[in-house]
Amino acid sequence: MPQPHPLDAMLQLQPQPDGSFVAHTHAGYANMVGPYGGATAALLLHSVLQHPDCLGQPLSLTVNFAGPVQDGAMHLVPRAVRTNRSTQHWVVELRQTNASGQEEITTTATVVTAVRRATFSADAVAAPTVPAAADCPSVDVRRAMTWLQRYDWRAISGNLPSVWDDSLHPTQSQLWVRDEPPRPLDFASLAALCDVFFPRVWLRRARIVPAGTVSFTVYFHADSAQLAAQGSAHVLGQADAQALRNGFFDQTAQIWDTQGQLLATSHQIVYYKE
Amino acid sequence: MPQPHPLDAMLQLQPQPDGSFVAHTHAGYANMVGPYGGATAALLLHSVLQHPDCLGQPLSLTVNFAGPVQDGAMHLVPRAVRTNRSTQHWVVELRQTNASGQEEITTTATVVTAVRRATFSADAVAAPTVPAAADCPSVDVRRAMTWLQRYDWRAISGNLPSVWDDSLHPTQSQLWVRDEPPRPLDFASLAALCDVFFPRVWLRRARIVPAGTVSFTVYFHADSAQLAAQGSAHVLGQADAQALRNGFFDQTAQIWDTQGQLLATSHQIVYYKE
Numbered sequence: 001m002p003q004p005h006p007l008d009a010m011l012q013l014q015p016q017p018d019g020s021f022v023a024h025t026h027a028g029y030a031n032m033v034g035p036y037g038g039a040t041a042a043l044l045l046h047s048v049l050q051h052p053d054c055l056g057q058p059l060s061l062t063v064n065f066a067g068p069v070q071d072g073a074m075h076l077v078p079r080a081v082r083t084n085r086s087t088q089h090w091v092v093e094l095r096q097t098n099a100s101g102q103e104e105i106t107t108t109a110t111v112v113t114a115v116r117r118a119t120f121s122a123d124a125v126a127a128p129t130v131p132a133a134a135d136c137p138s139v140d141v142r143r144a145m146t147w148l149q150r151y152d153w154r155a156i157s158g159n160l161p162s163v164w165d166d167s168l169h170p171t172q173s174q175l176w177v178r179d180e181p182p183r184p185l186d187f188a189s190l191a192a193l194c195d196v197f198f199p200r201v202w203l204r205r206a207r208i209v210p211a212g213t214v215s216f217t218v219y220f221h222a223d224s225a226q227l228a229a230q231g232s233a234h235v236l237g238q239a240d241a242q243a244l245r246n247g248f249f250d251q252t253a254q255i256w257d258t259q260g261q262l263l264a265t266s267h268q269i270v271y272y273k274e
Numbered sequence: 275m276p277q278p279h280p281l282d283a284m285l286q287l288q289p290q291p292d293g294s295f296v297a298h299t300h301a302g303y304a305n306m307v308g309p310y311g312g313a314t315a316a317l318l319l320h321s322v323l324q325h326p327d328c329l330g331q332p333l334s335l336t337v338n339f340a341g342p343v344q345d346g347a348m349h350l351v352p353r354a355v356r357t358n359r360s361t362q363h364w365v366v367e368l369r370q371t372n373a374s375g376q377e378e379i380t381t382t383a384t385v386v387t388a389v390r391r392a393t394f395s396a397d398a399v400a401a402p403t404v405p406a407a408a409d410c411p412s413v414d415v416r417r418a419m420t421w422l423q424r425y426d427w428r429a430i431s432g433n434l435p436s437v438w439d440d441s442l443h444p445t446q447s448q449l450w451v452r453d454e455p456p457r458p459l460d461f462a463s464l465a466a467l468c469d470v471f472f473p474r475v476w477l478r479r480a481r482i483v484p485a486g487t488v489s490f491t492v493y494f495h496a497d498s499a500q501l502a503a504q505g506s507a508h509v510l511g512q513a514d515a516q517a518l519r520n521g522f523f524d525q526t527a528q529i530w531d532t533q534g535q536l537l538a539t540s541h542q543i544v545y546y547k548e
Contacts, residue, residue, distance in 0.1 A: 059522060060489040060543050062336045064384050066356035066363040081367070081379045082340035086521075087488060087545070089340040091365065091382055093355070105355045108365055108384060110338050112489055112543075116520040119548050120479060124445045124515040124523075171398045205394060214361060215334040215386055217491050219524045219543045221517045241398040242528065243495040243536045246390040247360075248333060250493045250539055252526070254516065262517045265524055267541050269334050269386075269493045271361070274393050 005183045006150060007192070010039055011046045013076065021047050021076040025069065029147045034069040036147035037213050038195030040094070042188040044109040047076040048090045049187065054080075055088045056113040057224060058187045062217045063109045070096055075103065078111075088113045116223060127260035130156050133176035133234035151196060152180040154234060160198060161206040171200045171241040182232035185263075187220065190227065193235060193255055194218045194266035200241035200251050201272045209274045214248070216268040222257070230257045247271060279457045280424060281466070284313055285320045287350065295321050295350040299343065303421045308343040310421035311487050312469030314368070316462040318383040321350040322364045323461065328354075329362045330389040332461045335492045337383045344370055349377065352385075362387045390497060401534035404430050407450035407508035425470060426454040428508060434472060435480040445474045445515040456506035459537075461494065464501065467509060467529055468492045468540035474515035474525050475546045483548050488522070490542040496531070504531045521545060 003009075006028035013021035029039040041063040048054055075095040082089045094107035130136075136154035158173030177196055179189055199211035222230075236256040241249050253266040277283075280302035287295035303313040315337040322328055349369040356363040368381035404410075410428035432447030451470055453463055473485035496504075510530040515523050527540040 060338075062384060062489070062491065064334075064363050064386060066361075067358060081382055084341060087340075089338050089379075089382065105363075108355055108363060110336060110382060110384060110489070112338060114488075114522065116522070119521050119546065120475075121519045122442075122478065123517050123519075124474070124478065125517075168396075200398070201394075204396065204398065214388075215336070215384070215491075215493075217336065217489075217541065219489075219522075219541070221519045221522075221524075223520065242539050243397050243399075245395045245397075245495045245536075246497065247393050248388065248390070248493075248495075250495070262519075265516050265541075267491065267493070267539075272393065 005181065007179060007183060007189055011043060011188060013047060013050055019051070021050070023074045023076060025071045025074065027146065028150055031145055031147050034071060037065060037216065038192035039147065040069055040107060041195060041216055042192040044076065044092050044094060044107065045111060045191050046188045047078045047092060048111045048113065051078050054113060055083065056115040058220045059087070059112045059114040060217065060219050061109065061111050061191055062215065063107060064215045065107055065213055067104070067106045069094070069106045086115045123262050125254065127236060127256040128174060128238060130174060130236065136176055150180055152178050152234070158203060161203065164206050164208060167206045169203055169206060171204050172238065173197060173203065174238045176234035177237055178232060178234040184232050185227045185230045187227070190220070190222065190255065190264055191218050193237065194253055194264055196237065197239035197251065197253060199270055199272065200239065201244055201249050204241065204244060209272050211270055211272040213268050213270050218264050218266045220264050222263040226257065226261065226263065230263070233258050235263060279455065281316070281453060281457060281463055285317060285462060287321060287324055293325070297348045297350060299345045299348065301420065302424055305419055305421050308345060311339060311490065312466035313421065314343055314381060315469060315490055316466040318350065318366050318368060318381065319385060319465050320462045321352045321366060322385045322387065325352050328387060329357065330387040331497055332385065332494045333361070333388040334386045334494070335383065335465055337381060337490045339381055339487055341378070341380045343368070343380045360389045397536050399528065401510060401530040402448060402512060404448060404510065410450055424454055426452050426508070432477060435477065437480065438482060439480050441480045443477055443480060445478050446512065447471060447477065448512045450508035451511055452506060452508040458506050459501045459504045461501070464494070464496065464529065464538055465492050467511065468527055468538055470511065471513035471525065471527060473544055473546065474513065475518055475523050478515065478518060483546050485544055485546040487542050487544050492538050492540045494538050496537040500531065500535065500537065504537070507532050509537060
């Protein structure tokens, strides 16, 4: 029997009688400590989308990384707080049992789903003109942290500095990226893709300092038809920062499909040390 | 006895024995239906900052407008879900009693507060070069919706179209704005200022369509010292959109102080009809 894709294995939810779910971290998405934050964000979104009461498709997702997620079992508690005619509002908690045997909240999320209708539509920012993914150098991640190996990376610009010399740099990066092994794009994998960019402070300063996302938001512009059309091809990602200030910087990101149509836009505020 | 500023009147909270608060909508911030969303966002943030357990200063705020807020009493229920050494995570519910006498959730928020330490700091986007507020034309809002009269507006660019002719326009606006009457800037008023921009879809299409914010996020780059230095002077605001798609558009915004230093960056996803 073929193994499921690591993302699908990670997203396996065991429904509980009270409407919550149990899931487990997956070794394939391991970060330095605990799982890759984008995978956790995908899981929180997925718990809403899998809920029998869920209506529509994702419109927005905000994930707050309140404390470290430990490897092992996770308790996902999605709650529909309001259902309107065309939107639905969810609050989600990710809880883990700590050493004292008590459940504590490691992560919270809010999710809005919506039933969308065709209207006037236009992208107000154009995709940057860049070489095709096949013409961009592949990034060798074979010796990198495990979660980085879950993606196929094609570098365009604003790559990791080759010399860490404390010189100052612009904060924008562009790259092509897809799941590895390839996997048809869906809302969960798109949410995870919005978080793949290395910390902007590393680029700005050509210096590696400890950093971790505190709050992460995704606005979904794509519907399931656009995701299906994209399939497992590389998406184009661009990330930048607006301010680095006293321990926290912001990151803005755009994800375009192969046709140059926005799939999602994303924002996060990130802790950094020094 | 002098009247309090309308914002301070709106932010008056009555502590309840269970740690929640009761507040009331204020006629000075009336929108077409219910209160101005920025005022509601300010109130949700304020309920956390006034909570006796609150540590540090605001870092991020996400407000989800789940249903209409009715004029009258509001029940604010902030809950600290996790307190770390330097960050604290809050979930807040705004509830109102409906016609059936039951409490229902109209609005949810998540707030992260942080104790910040001095580090390497740099703005990665420069404030645009614009004329001083005193040299920009004042916008006459005497006949506009009430909440618009709570601000003093100085137009720079990307103003409301003078002709609504369905012609297509860029989506960026720049303006100077401050509370009216003047009021020293604080975190609550800064949160409200992040939401003052008219819907980007009106500008893009030179057409007024129904629109309303669904989810709104503010990242605070300023600390209380920077707010105090700004006092009651006009702040510089800039707003833009990235995508308008099937009933929802996103809006990005930056708020700078008089010195051109970022105070906050903000994002929202907004419903629109047609």
